[in-house]
Amino acid sequence: MVAPVSTTWLDPFLEGWRPGTGDPLEDREPATDLHLLTIPASTPDDVARAAAAAAAAQPAWAETSYQERARILRRAADIYDAHREEFGAWTMRETGAVHSKMHHEQNFAYQEVLNAATLPSQPYGSLMPTAQKGRLSMVRRVPVGVVGAITPWNSPTVLGMRVVAPALALGNAVVLKPDPQTPVAGGAIFAAVFAEAGLPDGLLQIVVGGADVGEAIVTDPNVSLVAFTGSTAAGRRVGQLAGGLLKKVSLELGGNNAFVVLEDADLEAAASAGAFSSFQFQGQVCFAAGRHIVHRRVAGAYVDALTAKAKRLRLGDPYREDVQLGPIVNAKQLARVDGIVQRSVAGGARLVEGGTYEGLFYRPTVLADVTTDSPAWTDEIFGPVAPVTTFETDDEAIALANASEYGLVAAIYTRSTSRGLALANRIKAGMIHVNDGTLNDEAIIPFGGMGASGNGSRFGGEANFDTFTEWQWVTVRDEPPSFPF
Ligand code: NAD
16 A cells, blocks of 8 residues: 555645744655755754743733643544645655654554643642641642654654653643654654644644754753654763753663563464564664563574564655665664674674665565674664574573673563563563563553663653653642741
8 A cells, every 4th residue: 555645735835834944954854865845944043032931921821721631632633643644744744754654653653642641630629637736738730841852753643752742742742853854754743733723823833953053952940841753872972961950851762672482472473573673663762672571491492583674664755655664764874884884794793684775675584693792782773683602591692682881671481471471570661561562552651760871860651740840849839837946
């Protein structure tokens, strides 16, 4: 099936869309290198203006009734739903996503807004016992103010929506900066949907640009919370800048995720999940399976099954052809992926399948006998590569799984769910799945990682209150107390 070519609802908005006053920024389709649109990029001065406008609009929004905030979010969900095919087409064209990935992302972004619409009506504090007679004591959650949202190119719609929707629902304003490779899927869609939904002016500001624009958001005095999703390297820089300013910061970063296959696993099911977890969307997802840790007794059969699946995958333009893998997002990233594969093979890893490319299309690659000092093992590859190593005891499997600075997600395949759970209890990761792939998320779940995968913050579900509000203690007395001074 090929996506509809028409892009009708967004077109009038895009014709007048000027997200900045800077240099022209060209939006291109990685699969074909076709030009999609050119827009003026934002500058640090544009960020300052956007953040000031957001800060000016936020207090009235925080005082808007919970019914009205929920109504606007529900309306945004309906508008999103009505145009999701068109939005999906932009996601495919800007990122090279295949249909299944695009549909998942569109549905997930929709679920994020729906879920956010329930937040305004939740209780937002507690009445507290107090040691002081005649005093009313309450703790309540108040909006942080202006949220600076910085998102990567790889799932621009859902990663933006998981910040924008709950942040707005809880009474904040937002300055959103998508990656410059996805200005429409990560930026324009949000502006158009929320404007149509009736969000008051000023509350959602979209700026488009690179690291300089991102840093301007992080350091802007009107921005109270930085909600960053991206690489660990950029996240460290963002964390340092925000820390110096004593600013609240939520960092959702990279991963190098363990996929553990025990000797009693259903191997066909494990290989299917392993292949999907490593190759879906060309491996360009934070929760891709980056390290296959397989019991020595079944490793040969597992690698054979993984290889058979890799061989069958069709590559091509995901927007116009019926394919299972699209392009790597750009030439720099492709060179990085290939460099990791070639250096790993030179260091002793066995290239079983793939390791070749044409244009931006990299063949799904299986590497066996990978050692723990190999770049394919230590680095987040962000490409369609499945590195496999072996273990003999459960202790060895756990040691291998935990031997990474990252801790985003892990998966364990075994016919014994109690053994799977026992192993899960020993793995350092923010999310663990027994008998399922690593690519899992739901809007109601606090999503995030440990170690170098983040700073312990989460997006989603109950965590939205922790992330997008601050605690405030308020006491009230009818009669002022007397003091010794
Ligand atoms: P990236 O870090 O290069 O860019 C992410 C965003 O940060 C972009 O908008 C970019 O312009 C901006 N940016 C870059 N440097 C910045 C700086 N110094 N200050 C402020 N902003 C800056 O990441 P990418 O290559 O676009 O995305 C891939 C990475 O994102 C991978 O590491 C992936 O694992 C990670 N990721 C994590 C999650 C998660 O939830 N944990 C989800 C998706 C992607």
